[in-house]
Amino acid sequence: xxxxxxxxxxxxxxxxxxxxxxxxxxxxxxxxxxxxxxxxxxxxxxxxxxxxxxxxxxxxxxxxxxxxxxxxxxxxxxxxxxxxxxxxxxxxxxxxxxxxxxxxxxxxxxxxxxxxxxxxxxxxxxxxxxxxxxxxxxxxxxxxxxxxxxxxxxxxxxxxxxxxxxxxxxxxxxxxxxxxxxxxxxxxxxxxxxxxxxxxxxxxxxxxxxxxxxxxxxxxxxxxxxxxxxxxxxxxxxxxxxxxxxxxxxxxxxxxxxxxxxxxxxxxxxxxxxxxxxxxxxxxxxxxxxxxxxxxxxxxxxxxxxxxxxxxxxxxxxxxxxxxxxxxxxxxxxxxxxxxxxxxxxxxxxxxxxxxxxxxxxxxxxxxxxxxxxxxxxxxxxxxxxxxxxxxxxxxxxxxxxxxxxxxxxxxxxxxxxxxxxxxxxxxxxxxxxxxxxxxxxxxxxxxxxxxxxxxxxxxxxxxxxxxxxxxxxxxxxxxxxxxxxxxxxxxxxxxxxxxxxxxxxxxxxxxxxxxxxxxxxxxxxxxxxxxxxxxxxxxxxxxxxxxxxxxxxxxxxxxxxxxxxxxxxxxxxxxxxxxxxxxxxxxxxxxx
Ligand SMILES: [Zn+2]
Numbered sequence: 001x002x003x004x005x006x007x008x009x010x011x012x013x014x015x016x017x018x019x020x021x022x023x024x025x026x027x028x029x030x031x032x033x034x035x036x037x038x039x040x041x042x043x044x045x046x047x048x049x050x051x052x053x054x055x056x057x058x059x060x061x062x063x064x065x066x067x068x069x070x071x072x073x074x075x076x077x078x079x080x081x082x083x084x085x086x087x088x089x090x091x092x093x094x095x096x097x098x099x100x101x102x103x104x105x106x107x108x109x110x111x112x113x114x115x116x117x118x119x120x121x122x123x124x125x126x127x128x129x130x131x132x133x134x135x136x137x138x139x140x141x142x143x144x145x146x147x148x149x150x151x152x153x154x155x156x157x158x159x160x161x162x163x164x165x166x167x168x169x170x171x172x173x174x175x176x177x178x179x180x181x182x183x184x185x186x187x188x189x190x191x192x193x194x195x196x197x198x199x200x201x202x203x204x205x206x207x208x209x210x211x212x213x214x215x216x217x218x219x220x221x222x223x224x225x226x227x228x229x230x231x232x233x234x235x236x237x238x239x240x241x242x243x244x245x246x247x248x249x250x251x252x253x254x255x256x257x258x259x260x261x262x263x264x265x266x267x268x269x270x271x272x273x274x275x276x277x278x279x280x281x282x283x284x285x286x287x288x289x290x291x292x293x294x295x296x297x298x299x300x301x302x303x304x305x306x307x308x309x310x311x312x313x314x315x316x317x318x319x320x321x322x323x324x325x326x327x328x329x330x331x332x333x334x335x336x337x338x339x340x341x342x343x344x345x346x347x348x349x350x351x352x353x354x355x356x357x358x359x360x361x362x363x364x365x366x367x368x369x370x371x372x373x374x375x376x377x378x379x380x381x382x383x384x385x386x387x388x389x390x391x392x393x394x395x396x397x398x399x400x401x402x403x404x405x406x407x408x409x410x411x412x413x414x415x416x417x418x419x420x421x422x423x424x425x426x427x428x429x430x431x432x433x434x435x436x437x438x439x440x441x442x443x444x445x446x447x448x449x450x451x452x453x454x455x456x457x458x459x460x461x462x463x464x465x466x467x468x469x470x471x472x473x474x475x476x477x478x479x480x481x482x483x484x485x486x487x488x489x490x491x492x493x494x495x496x497x498x499x500x501x502x503x504x505x506x507x508x509x510x511x512x513x514x515x516x517x518x519x520x521x522x523x524x525x526x527x528x529x530x531x532x533x534x535x536x537x538x539x540x541x542x543x544x545x546x547x548x549x550x551x552x553x554x555x556x557x558x559x560x561x562x563x564x565x566x567x568x569x570x571x572x573x574x575x576x577x578x579x580x581x582x583x584x585x586x587x588x589x590x591x592x593x
Contacts, residue, residue, distance in 0.1 A: 003334070003340065004337070005337060006336070007074075007363070010073075023067055023094050029056050030098055032056075037108075040109065041108035041109075043119070047120065047123040050129075057102060061099075062359060065357050066356055068092060071087045071090070072088055072354070075348075077340065092157070096154065100150055103149055106136055109133065110140040117133065120133065121133065121134075129398065138251045142240040142242060143240075160228070160509050163507060164508060174189055177210070188346075193349060196294075197298070201298065205292075209493060212497075215501040216501075223469075226464070226469070226506065229506065229507050230465055231464065233461055233511050244257060245462060246512050248511060249510070249513075252404065254405070254553045254554055255403075255565075263518065263522065264518075265568075266575070268484070270448070270572075274449075274487075278486065278490055280589045282489070284593060290490060291490050292491055292493075293492035301433065301434045306370060308341060311368065311370075311375045315330070316330055318418040318421040319414065322539075343368070350365075351377045352366075353384035355391075362385040364382065364385055372438060376418060380412065383414030387407070387549075391547060392549075393547055398550075404520070405519040405520055406550075407516065408516070408521060409520065412524040416525075416528050419439050433588045446520075446521045447521050448485055448518075450515065452485045453506075453514040457512060457514070460506075477500075522574040523554070523558065525577050525578070527561065530561055530562070538561075
């Protein structure tokens, strides 16, 4: 038994007349706002008028996001359903058309003289929009003229966004033929991928080879997607004169080059954690000093499966023990059918939470596979949902979503709560070892590996902007960065050099998407440490961080609980905590081998 969504809180189906009513209303409001056009940039709007402009803009964006979100949710449920594809495409088109009507607001805000900005920032009527105004202005040095911005937005639908969509549809249709325990099976991406954690080493090796080989066989299409993304971003960097290829990510994440470079340097300095962990895993698996590449995600000990109801209960109990109010909120996700956990052939792979706007319930998309990792994913995604609900209490749409680097705050924190509870209730040493391993592997995947992705991505953007990169060149760049991270601890299969081709994040219009994971997790380990030190008194502070949503810069959020993101020590603290876990793991391994 797994659960499916009830999306009726959005619309009653693809023929619901409210869809067009909402879109028409959004267009009408957007057109009415033209009365302020030309006045904003000259500072001719009163604070009251500017407030109305912001509030009405949020209303328009809520309406279009509702339609676009609905189309997206239908599409990911069943990616081959033509009706769902059509409604999603229509909604995206409508969203672009309506957003285009509002582009002038950002441009005029950026044209405002500093003196006038100061005047608005001082006005208490506009206090809800201070952060929004400041964030908008981060883009200022890089914005182009209005007609150029409009053309770029239109062209993005047939540019980078089209390449990502093509890649997603193309690879979602891949069928994998794998021999598993003597029988040939035909599997979808959602069915084959979890088998990298299969208990049978022979199956894991076949799955790895088959999975990556499929991308190698399709290298022409795949390389085209990646090269167009490198070029597209290169053009953006040139057109907008970004000082570094990562600047747009820093603006989006509301961080800066210095903080991120410090974090990446500390992560690289701690690649030894990755190597030490995998050497211990090799020892545990009787492989000597080096672990086989197809065994990176090998389960340790026997696989324990949990029913969906057991998974739900464990996650619920962990959240309830942490805090009863939070436990009740988590329970609401199940009561209101906001989690789609069923495994289906045409469903989009992966797990995510979609919080459309403060007015609507967030929903969770995942394919629950019955493993402990699946439970951890549930705790993680529910954390995102929790963050959205807390943020929705205090914030309006402009301040609703935290920047990516703070977006993992509740998700990773929730995972820690679950794991701590499990470590406490477990008596069995093997079960503990398994849990410590999964905790460490998760941290390595989220912190070290994602930063390794960023090193790969940065090099590809720098080189790929100037010349076409062959699949072989991209594989070579990949192998180099893999070697940095894993050293001599892993013996990779030749097919694993194609790993880069399987990672859709590199094609996301949000370039350098992955550093947010590393940043987010180290940031949370810092917060979690605080909670361990302070206990209950930390919980109201934690709730305040969640309620702040996207209304503050990450550096200020951290400062509000006494942490300093500019210090290398802050980032190192997360690793010190992980080192402690590794030493616990080492003790159990050494007792057993
Ligand atoms: Zn997440």
